Amino acid sequence: MAQGPENSKFTGTERAAVFLMSLGEDAAAEVLKHMGPKEVQRLGTAMATLANVSRTEVQKVLEEFTQAVEEQTALGVGTDEYIRKVLTSALGEDKAGGLINRILLGRNSKGLEALKWMEPRAVAEVIRLEHPQIISIVLSYLDPDHAAEVLSFLPERTQPDILMRIASLDGIQPNALQELDEILERQFSGNSNVKSSAVGGIKSAANILNFMEPSKEATIVDRIREVDEDLSQQIQDLMFVFDNLVEVDDRGIQALLREISTESLVLALKGAEDALKEKIFKNMSKRAAEMLRDDLEAKGPVRLSEVEGAQKEILTVARRMAESGEIVLGGKGGDEFV
Structure with a gap:
């Protein structure tokens, strides 16, 4: 849905939830059928937490939706070529390439989806x-966090090989991808007509590793380095680790701080570089920064697993915000751990 006025009571997700709830069960279910698992979970959470929504607020959301629809042209027929041109124009070829192919593939894929x-x-x-x-x-087809969890359940001896293959993927022939989709589909029923095939690559491997447990991540990187040092370095160069947050601009840090708990921040900073700590302090009020410093000193020694868990939690929030365009992540990370 289109963004509402800046002083709107609801976020975009909440407005979408209000709209769906106003449609009734059957119509809302039909809309949700066309969404992915993350979107469904996000909307479901919003619907479950909404309370005391007045008739006036519902009417306002419906008016915003009607206005957004009226502003859309009826001539956007949604052909593959139209989608490619629009997204390439908006995002540039590099950023749009993988996204376009995932959209078109996901539309027609049943087994992989x-x-x-x-x-x-x-x-x-x-x-x-x-x-x-x-x-x-x-x-490569799954979301990075999902793929990381799946990889963690596969035999450890095969994990480095799989990551190297992901990094080395440079697309796949549509016929081959269609055959794979059909094989999987026979297990879930249905049929498919795969039309595009941009999957894998070094960035895909780096994204998956970003969501692995730090100890497993380090082991996989070390094993890849033994086989192909250059590939290992390329993967690490594209990874984003906790200390890379120092390269996020001040506005982005402030937005991130609004989304994380003080408890998680204190734990995460126990293992952070001094430069990142100062970056965090600089983007807080003087009083809040002093309180955070006191909390860090009072916390005492903590287990490394707790620090890594808190850092992973904050990075997950940061990546979600980056995906939605709220902040911009940059820089490159290595395989060092604290």
Whole structure:
């Protein structure tokens, strides 16, 4: 839905939730059928937490939706070429390429798309006996955090090989991808007509590693380095680790701080570089910064696993905000841990 006025009581997700709830159960269910698992979860959470929405507020949301629809042209027929041109114009070729192909592939894929809705352990069970090249294609198609969890359930000895194959993927022939989709689809029923195939690549491998447990991530990177040092370095160069937050601009840091708890921040900063700590302090009020310094000193020694868990939690929020355009992540990370 279009963004409402800046002083709107609801976020975009909440306005969408209000709109869906006003449609009634059957119509809302039909809309949700066309969304991915993350969108459904986000909207479901918003619908579950909304309370005391007045008739006036509902009317305002409906008016915003009507206005947004009226501003759309009826001539946007949504052909593949139209989608490619619009997104390329908006995002540039580099950023739009993978996104365009995922959109077009997801629209027509049944077998691969079904995996997105499955628990990571279940996905691992489905693909664990497949050839590593098949597994790498499947993981490239999943969202990075989902793929990371699936990878963690696969045998450790095969994980580096799979990541190297993901990093080495440079697209896949549509016929081959369609065949894979049909094989998976036979397990879930339905049919498909795959038309595009941009999956994998070094960035895809780096994104998946970003969501792995730090200890497993380090092991995989070390094993890849033993086989191909150059590839290992390229993957690490594209990874974003906690200390890379120092390269986020001040406005982005302030936005991020509004989304995380003080408890998580204190734990995460226990293992952070001094430069990042100062960056955080600089983007808080003087009083809040002093309180945070006191909390850090009073916290005492903490387990490394707790620090890493808090950093992972904050990075997950940061990546979500980056995906929605609220902040911009940059820089490159290595395999050092604190």
